[in-house]
Amino acid sequence: QKEVEQDPGPLSVPEGAIVSLNCTYSNSAFQYFMWYRQYSRKGPELLMYTYSSGNKEDGRFTAQVDKSSKYISLFIRDSQPSDSATYLCAMTTSGTYKYIFGTGTRLKVLA
Amino acid sequence: DAGVIQSPRHEVTEMGQEVTLRCKPISGHDYLFWYRQTMMRGLELLIYFNNNVPIDDSGMPEDRFSAKMPNASFSTLKIQPSEPRDSAVYFCASSQIWSTDTQYFGPGTRLTVL
Numbered sequence: 001q002k003e004v005e006q007d008p009g010p011l012s013v014p015e016g017a018i019v020s021l022n023c024t025y026s027n028s029a030f031q032y033f034m035w036y037r038q039y040s041r042k043g044p045e046l047l048m049y050t051y052s053s054g055n056k057e058d059g060r061f062t063a064q065v066d067k068s069s070k071y072i073s074l075f076i077r078d079s080q081p082s083d084s085a086t087y088l089c090a091m092t093t094s095g096t097y098k099y100i101f102g103t104g105t106r107l108k109v110l111a
Numbered sequence: 112d113a114g115v116i117q118s119p120r121h122e123v124t125e126m127g128q129e130v131t132l133r134c135k136p137i138s139g140h141d142y143l144f145w146y147r148q149t150m151m152r153g154l155e156l157l158i159y160f161n162n163n164v165p166i167d168d169s170g171m172p173e174d175r176f177s178a179k180m181p182n183a184s185f186s187t188l189k190i191q192p193s194e195p196r197d198s199a200v201y202f203c204a205s206s207q208i209w210s211t212d213t214q215y216f217g218p219g220t221r222l223t224v225l
Contacts, residue, residue: 034213043115043202043216044154088154097142097206098167099214103153 003027006089006102015111019076023089023102026070030091033065035074038086038104048074079109115217117203123223129191132220135184136205144204144214145178145188160186193224
């Protein structure tokens with residue numbers, strides 16, 4: 001079993017829809033949770049960074065962490081065609097840079 | 112700032128050949144990371160450096176892989192001899208400090224071993 005599980009998709013939604021992307025994990029020691037966006041043939045770029053449990057909002061993006069369920073989510077409101085990309089979750093324990101990444105969910109927002 | 116620079120962007124080589132991938136981190140960043148990305152395994156950390164010193168190389172798949180950072184502005188990842196299963200996209204990333212800072216990724220090198 002992988003430490004971090006992520007549905008690969010693809011997930012296709014119409015423009016303006018609310019998108020929900022999710023990851024589950026098995027290591028209860030994870031404390032730092034991140035979402036990266038990766039456009040085709042590009043490197044990943046950080047979207048959201050959350051410490052421990054709770055919600056964090058940044059514009060159209062909201063990250064949620066539920067440590068009791070070992071489940072994290074990224075919500076995208078009013079999705080745009082420019083949001084079409086692969087979204088990677090990543091997480092790590094305290095005191096280490098060793099990020100564990102999910103395999104990514106490919107999102108397509110249709111105009 | 113130009114961001115993290117990687118070269119070459121694409122590399123096609125034959126099995127058994129030596130491959131060297133290069134990375135220039137963002138100026139002033141203390142940490143440098145090498146990742147490998149494949150469809151099956153996703154993005155995997157191979158090794159990372161702090162102030163040019165290797166800190167964790169537990170992700171390096173085998174002795175055929177080696178990485179060096181001779182100075183703060185340059186790092187190499189070498190595969191010798193290369194095998195078809197090494198075909199992947201290799202990313203370099205750099206970061207300044209822990210806490211809320213993030214890893215900035217380069218554009219990657221797409222390696223194909225025939």
